[in-house]
Amino acid sequence: MLLAAGGGRRLGGRPKALLTHRGRPLVEHAVRVLREGGCTRVHVVLGARSDEVRARAFLPDCVLVDNPGWEQGMGSSLRAGLDSLAGTGAGAALVSLVDQPGIGPEAVARVLQAHTGQESLVSAAYRGVRGHPVLFGAAHWAGIAASATGDRGARAYLKEHAPQITLVECGDVARPFDIDTEADLAHLE
16 A cells, blocks of 8 residues: 655645656655565545545556545544455455655565555665554554544554554665655655
8 A cells, every 4th residue: 555645735735746756746756666566556645635646647457545534644544545445355454655766666566565564564674663554454444544643644553453463574675764855856767
C-alpha cells in the first residue's frame, strides 16, 4: 500500500505524488519500487489533486483509493488504505510513503521476507531505528485503523506493540529521508 494523498503543505501546496523524479511523477517511482520489491498488488491512496495524479501518472494494475479526508493527515489515508483491503484475502499490508525516494526495492524485499503470517509486525530499521516500509499482518489492521489519527498513522499502535515488531536493518540498502521542504527537493533526480 502506498500512501500518496498529502497536499505538500510545506512545499507550497504541491502534492508529493506529482513531484518530478527521474522525469516522471514521484508516485510512479514509488509504485515501481513496491513492485520490484515483490508486492504483487499495489493499492495507492490518493487525496490532494487526485484527478491530476490519475491523469498524469501511469499506474497500471494499481487499485486507486480515494481518501476524501486526506487533509486530516496520514492516519485517514492509512485507514482508507486498510479499508480498501477488506475482502481481498490479503494476509498482510506493506505500507510505504510516496515521499521517500531513497527507499528502494531491496528494503521492500527485506521487509516482505520477514513476514511470517497474519500476526506479523515488521519494520525496516535504519541503524536500529524503526522506519518505512512497515508490514502489518491482517490481525493488526483493526487496531491500527482504530488508533490512526492525524499525521501519526500507526505510530501509537506500533509503540504499544513494540515488543512484537521484527526490525529488519535496511540502512545498507536505503536512505530513509523524506521530501518535506524546498531544501529536500535536492534529493529528487
